[in-house]
Amino acid sequence: MSGRPKRLNHPKSVYVVGLVFKIITLTVIIAVLYHLTLSHHGPNLLTPLKTKIEEKQKSEIMEEVQHLEELEVHRHFHNIAPFPEMPENLRPVCFICHSDYPHSKSKKVRAMLNMHTQFFTCEACHLEEDPGLKVVFNWYNPQDENPKGPFFGTDYDSETGNLITVTDKLSKISVFYKKGDKLESTIQMQDAPIAIDYMKIRDKLTPDQRDNVKKKFHVRIKPKGHECKKCHDRNSILDFRKLSFSDNRRVDLEQLNITGMITKYEMFYLPNLFQGE
Amino acid sequence: MKHINHVRITLYFSLLFFVAVAAFATSAYAADKENCLMCHKYRFLGRIDEHGKKRNYNVDENIFNNTVHRNVPCRDCHTQIANLPHDPITEEVNCGNECHIKPPFSTENFSHKKIIQIYNKSVHGIKADDPEDLKAAKPYCKYCHLNPIFTKVEEERVASSTLRRCLNCHEEKGVSQAYKHITHRLRHKTSRSRQEIVKLCSYNCHENTALMARFNVSQESLESVETYKRSIHGKAVALGSEETADCVSCHATSSIHDVYKKDEMMSTVNERNLKRTCEQCHRDVSDEFIKIDVHSGITHDEKPFLHFLEVMLGFVLYGTIFSLLGLAVLETIGRKKDGIKWQIREGTTWRGISKRGF
Amino acid sequence: MATSSETLVTTAGNAQADSDYMHYVEGVGHVPRDIYKHVLSDPLGDLPRYSIHIVIQHFLIFITFITLAATGLPLHFGDLFWAPIILAPLGGPDSARIIHRISAGIMIVAALYHFITIAIGTYSKLKKHKFNLLHSQIPTLKDLNDIKHDIRYFLGKEQYRPKMGKFMYKQKLHYLAIIWGTFVMIVAGSTLLFPEAMAKFWPNPEFAQDLARLMHADEAIMASAVVVFWHWSNVHLVPGRFPLQWTFLTGRITREHQIEEHFLEYIDKLKDDPKEKEYLISVLKEKGYKTEGGEV
Numbered sequence: 001m002s003g004r005p006k007r008l009n010h011p012k013s014v015y016v017v018g019l020v021f022k023i024i025t026l027t028v029i030i031a032v033l034y035h036l037t038l039s040h041h042g043p044n045l046l047t048p049l050k051t052k053i054e055e056k057q058k059s060e061i062m063e064e065v066q067h068l069e070e071l072e073v074h075r076h077f078h079n080i081a082p083f084p085e086m087p088e089n090l091r092p093v094c095f096i097c098h099s100d101y102p103h104s105k106s107k108k109v110r111a112m113l114n115m116h117t118q119f120f121t122c123e124a125c126h127l128e129e130d131p132g133l134k135v136v137f138n139w140y141n142p143q144d145e146n147p148k149g150p151f152f153g154t155d156y157d158s159e160t161g162n163l164i165t166v167t168d169k170l171s172k173i174s175v176f177y178k179k180g181d182k183l184e185s186t187i188q189m190q191d192a193p194i195a196i197d198y199m200k201i202r203d204k205l206t207p208d209q210r211d212n213v214k215k216k217f218h219v220r221i222k223p224k225g226h227e228c229k230k231c232h233d234r235n236s237i238l239d240f241r242k243l244s245f246s247d248n249r250r251v252d253l254e255q256l257n258i259t260g261m262i263t264k265y266e267m268f269y270l271p272n273l274f275q276g277e
Numbered sequence: 278m279k280h281i282n283h284v285r286i287t288l289y290f291s292l293l294f295f296v297a298v299a300a301f302a303t304s305a306y307a308a309d310k311e312n313c314l315m316c317h318k319y320r321f322l323g324r325i326d327e328h329g330k331k332r333n334y335n336v337d338e339n340i341f342n343n344t345v346h347r348n349v350p351c352r353d354c355h356t357q358i359a360n361l362p363h364d365p366i367t368e369e370v371n372c373g374n375e376c377h378i379k380p381p382f383s384t385e386n387f388s389h390k391k392i393i394q395i396y397n398k399s400v401h402g403i404k405a406d407d408p409e410d411l412k413a414a415k416p417y418c419k420y421c422h423l424n425p426i427f428t429k430v431e432e433e434r435v436a437s438s439t440l441r442r443c444l445n446c447h448e449e450k451g452v453s454q455a456y457k458h459i460t461h462r463l464r465h466k467t468s469r470s471r472q473e474i475v476k477l478c479s480y481n482c483h484e485n486t487a488l489m490a491r492f493n494v495s496q497e498s499l500e501s502v503e504t505y506k507r508s509i510h511g512k513a514v515a516l517g518s519e520e521t522a523d524c525v526s527c528h529a530t531s532s533i534h535d536v537y538k539k540d541e542m543m544s545t546v547n548e549r550n551l552k553r554t555c556e557q558c559h560r561d562v563s564d565e566f567i568k569i570d571v572h573s574g575i576t577h578d579e580k581p582f583l584h585f586l587e588v589m590l591g592f593v594l595y596g597t598i599f600s601l602l603g604l605a606v607l608e609t610i611g612r613k614k615d616g617i618k619w620q621i622r623e624g625t626t627w628r629g630i631s632k633r634g635f
Numbered sequence: 636m637a638t639s640s641e642t643l644v645t646t647a648g649n650a651q652a653d654s655d656y657m658h659y660v661e662g663v664g665h666v667p668r669d670i671y672k673h674v675l676s677d678p679l680g681d682l683p684r685y686s687i688h689i690v691i692q693h694f695l696i697f698i699t700f701i702t703l704a705a706t707g708l709p710l711h712f713g714d715l716f717w718a719p720i721i722l723a724p725l726g727g728p729d730s731a732r733i734i735h736r737i738s739a740g741i742m743i744v745a746a747l748y749h750f751i752t753i754a755i756g757t758y759s760k761l762k763k764h765k766f767n768l769l770h771s772q773i774p775t776l777k778d779l780n781d782i783k784h785d786i787r788y789f790l791g792k793e794q795y796r797p798k799m800g801k802f803m804y805k806q807k808l809h810y811l812a813i814i815w816g817t818f819v820m821i822v823a824g825s826t827l828l829f830p831e832a833m834a835k836f837w838p839n840p841e842f843a844q845d846l847a848r849l850m851h852a853d854e855a856i857m858a859s860a861v862v863v864f865w866h867w868s869n870v871h872l873v874p875g876r877f878p879l880q881w882t883f884l885t886g887r888i889t890r891e892h893q894i895e896e897h898f899l900e901y902i903d904k905l906k907d908d909p910k911e912k913e914y915l916i917s918v919l920k921e922k923g924y925k926t927e928g929g930e931v
Contacts, residue, residue, distance in 0.1 A: 005677030008624035010878060018878020021871050028863045032598070041712065043591065068330055070481070074419050077370070079344070079426065081337035083320050101325045107365060111334055115322040162338040163318060264362060509827070509848075512713035516728040565834040569844045583845055590853045597857065601865045604786075609873050611789030616672065617874040625891060626875040627672035633791055 084169050090142040093188045093195045093217055094122045109265065113225075119152055121174040123186045125225030133177040137238050140174035140185070147171045155246040173243060188217065228265065232256045311361065313351045314338050344424045345461070349376050372418040381455075393418070396534040400541075411492050414482075421477055427457045428468060467533055471514045471523035475505075478524045497539075497572060504572035527554050527571070656795065658898075660905055663912055664919065664926040668795040671894035674918055680887025682904070682911070684801075688752045690886045695745035697883070699738040704859050706735040711852050739824055746817055769800035769899050774811065778804040798898040805869065809861075816858050823851035 037046040073080060088095070094102070102122070103113035116125070121140060129135055141147040151171050155164045176183035188195065198213055205213065231238050233254060240250040256262060314336065316322055323333035341347060352358055353376035357368050373393050375386040396402050396418075403412050443452045461468050469477070483489060484502040497504075505511040505524070513521040527546055528536050537544035545554045551567045559566070577584045616629035657665035685693070706725060709718035710732070725731045760766040768775065780797070781804045787793035802810070826833045826847035837843035870880050875892065882888050893901045905911055916926045 005624060005675060005681055007677055007679065008675070009622055010620065010678045014879040018871060021867050021878075025863055025867060025872065028860070032860065036595075039715070041715075072331055072333065073423065076333060077419050078336045078424050079340045080333065080335070081320070081340055099325065100321050101323055101331065104325060110324045111322050111332075112316065112362075114324055115316065115319040118319055118321045160339070160342070162342075165339065261362060506714065509710075512710055513728045513732070515713045516710065516719055516722055518728040520729050559831055561831040563831065563835055565840045566831050568841045569830060569834060570841050573845055573848065575845065575849070580845065583842075583849060586846075587849055587853075590849070594853065594857050594860070598860045598864055601861065602868075605865065605868045605873065607786070607789045608869075611791065612874055614791060619874045619877045621676060621678045621875070621889070624675040624677070625672075626676075627891065633794070 086142070086170050089190055091190065092121065092123075093190055093192065096190070096195070096199070097214070098122075112265075119172050121172045121187055122221070124173055124175050126221045126223070127175050127186050128220045128222045130177065130220075133179070135186075136176045136178045136183060137173055137243065138176055138183060139171045139243065140176075140187070141168065141171040142189070143170065144168075149244050151244060153249070154244050155249050173238070186220070228256075228262045232262055309338075309351060311350070311352065313361075316362075340426065341424070344426050345458075346424055349378060353377055370419075389418070392532070392534055395532050398543075399534055399536045400538050401534075401536060414488060414492070416482065425461075425468065427461045466525055466529075466531060471519065471521065471526075472517065474523040474525050475511070475514055478502075500574050501572050504574040508571060508573060510571070522558060526557065658798070658902060660902055660912075662927055663905065663915055664924065666902070666915065666919070667924070668798070668898065670915075670918065670922075671891040673922060674890045674894065674915075676889035676891045678889065679881045680885045681890040682888055682893050682901075683886065684882055684888040684893070685886040686752075687886065688748070690883065692745050692749045692752070693883050695741060695748075699742040699745065700858075700862065702738040703735060703742065704855070706731040706738070707855055708859065710735075711855070736828065739821075742817075743821060746821075767903070769903060770802075771800075772802050772807055772810045774804075774807045778807055796895060796898075799896060799900075801897055801900040803896050809866065812861065816854055819850055819854045820858075823847040823854070827851055 035042040038044070038050060040047075100117050101110075101114045102117065103110040124137065127135070139147050139149065139151055147168060149168065149171070150164060150166050152166050152169055153163055156162070157164045175186050177186060178184075190196070190199075194216065198217075202210070226237070230236070231253075236254055240253065245253070317334055317336045318338050320335050321333075322335050323331065325331050346354075354370045354372075354374060355366070356371075356374060357366050372389045375388045375390075378387040379385070380387050401415055403415050407415070440452060440456060443455075447455075467474060479502040483498075486499055489499055506515065510522045514523055525533055528544075530545060535543065535545075537547075539546050541547060542549070544550065548567075552562050552564075555562045555567060575583045575587055613629075614632050616627055616631040618626050618628050620626065622628065656668050658668065659665050705721055709721045710728060712718055713728075722728055722731050725734060757766065757771075781799055784793055784797040785804070788796050823846075826837070826843055830844060833843065834840035870876060870883075871878065875895075880889075880892075888897075905915065919926050
């Protein structure tokens with residue numbers, strides 16, 4: 001009890017306890033400071049500064065766009081399925097100006113045309129083909145040099161009868177030039193020298209100059225894409241078998257016209273299309 | 278002639294289609310006999326219109342098959358569509374339509390008419406003498422109800438042995454559909470979670486005080502989201518409680534859509550009905566109990582004494598913390614100067630030399 | 636220990652005449668106020684401070700306090716990001732509420748246990764005429780002087796710390812705060828927990844409920860802040876106490892701590908403790924002080 005004590009130092013293990021106490025104290029100090037400055041539970045000492053910064057970054061256009069997107073969810077009513085997005089820099093140059101809904105001129109068919117952007121690159125329809133070269137259609141994915149599939153829309157699910165669910169949702173059918181054994185992509189990527197250069201100086205150009213440059217991107221692009229029957233036909237320019245479509249699926253795509261679908265489009269809607277696009 | 282031709286071609290196609298997919302004819306096609314999904318199953322079927330509004334017309338077939346409307350043919354709701362391919366549609370769907378679904382034990386076609394009638398009478402229903410911007414701001418069916426996906430309720434609540442008995446007479450598919458249909462609505466008052474209900478009522482509507490102020494609502498109503506979130510009901514629900522009251526628990530009966538202003542007789546939060554409303558959860562509800570403020574906001578005008586107390590307690594709190602902390606710091610500095618070290622070593626903490634100069 | 640012997644001689648020389656500095660104890664001699672700088676201490680504690688009852692009560696309060704704070708504060712600050720993180724291992728808000736109530740029950744039992752211990756202890760001491768104000772939590776005017784004296788010492792204007800009893804001013808303040816806090820928490824808490832019954836009890840149920848909501852939360856935040864910034868800092872983190880004071884587990888206090896902050900208690904108990912007397916004489920002798928008796 002008195003005299004010389006049993007031990008003169010703390011057991012080492014209690015330093016852990018001390019450390020825990022210290023950490024908790026420090027955390028609570030931070031919490032108190034937050035409470036005093038920014039938390040809406042406290043006296044909000046720094047909130048005016050925060051709102052000032054936020055107001056500077058506020059954009060009315062941004063707010064409206066977001067509001068419209070919310071309204072669209074309600075208008076749509078049916079659940080909008082989540083869909084993966086290709087990273088911005090891996091998209092072709094077209095996406096510098098155009099979106100996934102590029103067709104807008106002809107009211108009657110624009111939605112129908114936009115539907116095709118899910119599984120076609122722009123060039124697949126809009127390429128001004130070089131008459132001296134042989135074109136080949138193949139699946140294309142900038143993230144995967146040799147995509148194997150299964151690809152979207154190539155088969156039916158035998159259980160549900162719906163289209164098969166696939167993991168690779170970003171591969172699209174694109175058009176290539178055949179040069180010997182090799183396939184040469186016709187797509188202008190954003191890392192092409194002209195695209196990089198354009199992005200660099202875009203804001204410095206006058207409006208006229210900008211229009212000039214934009215035309216450069218459209219040199220090999222024709223404004224009107226293929227007609228429906230070029231693909232939806234027994235003599236389709238797409239080799240559905242080679243593109244790994246199942247027989248059921250191929251027959252359905254080739255024979256869409258049996259419903260009169262395409263015939264009717266051509267009768268009622270496509271005349272506009274020819275003038276419009 | 279043309280019309281007949283169209284019908285015949287449609288029939289022919291349907292036949293061909295069903296032959297082609299005979300092996301996998303399932304519910305997807307029950308509702309979509311006219312094959313609307315032929316086009317609408319694609320993700321980017323849509324457009325950006327002249328006013329910069331994006332419209333997407335995609336209906337995901339796999340999701341749709343799991344929604345409450347999965348058996349309703351498309352054109353039962355989208356009645357304006359007469360032929361295929363169709364012109365752009367400008368008219369909204371009317372949820373009061375009758376559809377070609379006969380509920381079990383009923384000879385009438387199904388319709389949402391009844392609930393719409395209740396709803397139209399409630400505070401949220403559009404009245405003839407409402408100003409235009411109020412009409413625009415009032416929620417409509419689709420504002421709250423997106424085509425709901427069946428949520429399965431915990432299995433333990435329905436004994437699987439009971440379900441097995443159903444199979445004595447009914448098909449398994451029918452039983453599982455009926456099970457989903459009923460349990461989806463069994464969670465509590467609504468099929469939505471309490472958190473979803475609170476978000477639904479507050480987000481963009483009741484918490485938007487600038488919007489609500491335009492419609493001459495009471496001060497109490499203006500602050501209702503704020504005060505709810507500060508109440509124990511709101512706090513517990515925000516943290517995921519399944520036992521605490523959400524908005525609908527108190528403000529509607531089991532018809533859910535009959536929300537009225539507090540001073541209307543029909544209101545569940547009207548003084549005459551309050552006892553019954555609280556009794557849904559609280560036992561021994563007395564006349565005194567219902568006086569307790571549920572949406573309690575402590576403001577200077579309404580509760581001056583409590584407001585004063587709140588402010589004073591804040592000062593006391595920070596005064597205490599900082600003066601005590603200051604004393605501790607002062608003490609530490611003073612004792613350090615006198616030669617104390619942080620830790621006890623070799624039996625003493627006074628290993629330093631005092632610099633106090635006495 | 637030998638390091639500061641030189642300073643001691645000089646200070647001893649100056650203060651020999653100062654009766655405030657030297658405290659006479661029969662059978663030991665004059666004990667200098669700052670002898671705590673030279674005694675040997677066992678970190679686990681040398682001298683008894685708390686009975687086993689107090690240690691158990693403290694432990695119960697310690698555990699329930701942390702549980703109550705961990706289940707209550709996240710509920711109050713439910714909209715902040717850390718709230719669900721703390722509640723998740725406790726099973727979410729619904730089970731946290733149950734845990735909160737059980738802990739509160741245990742805490743009330745511990746408080747009653749403490750009250751009974753103190754009541755019986757005080758009664759028996761009064762009966763034996765052994766009650767000593769120096770060993771009690773009752774605040775006196777001396778405590779005010781002690782605060783003044785101590786602050787002057789911290790500022791370097793006073794040479795030595797005040798001579799204090801078993802409970803110094805900090806501890807008395809804290810003890811009173813705990814009594815008040817526990818009372819407020821129990822009353823406000825039961826108003827919140829039994830709104831139906833308490834609505835009949837309070838004259839103005841609406842006001843009572845609002846007040847209870849305000850006070851329960853405010854008192855909880857106050858108590859947590861004081862425990863973290865004051866109690867823990869003073870007991871475990873300040874110099875001489877880090878990393879841990881073992882008193883709350885062993886019920887014993889280190890010698891140097893008792894002499895420093897509870898000098899009068901030490902002197903008082905020294906009278907009946909021959910072993911400790913013997914030890915103190917040996918220390919005084921080693922430092923060159925005159926001593927009475929003690930043949931070491």
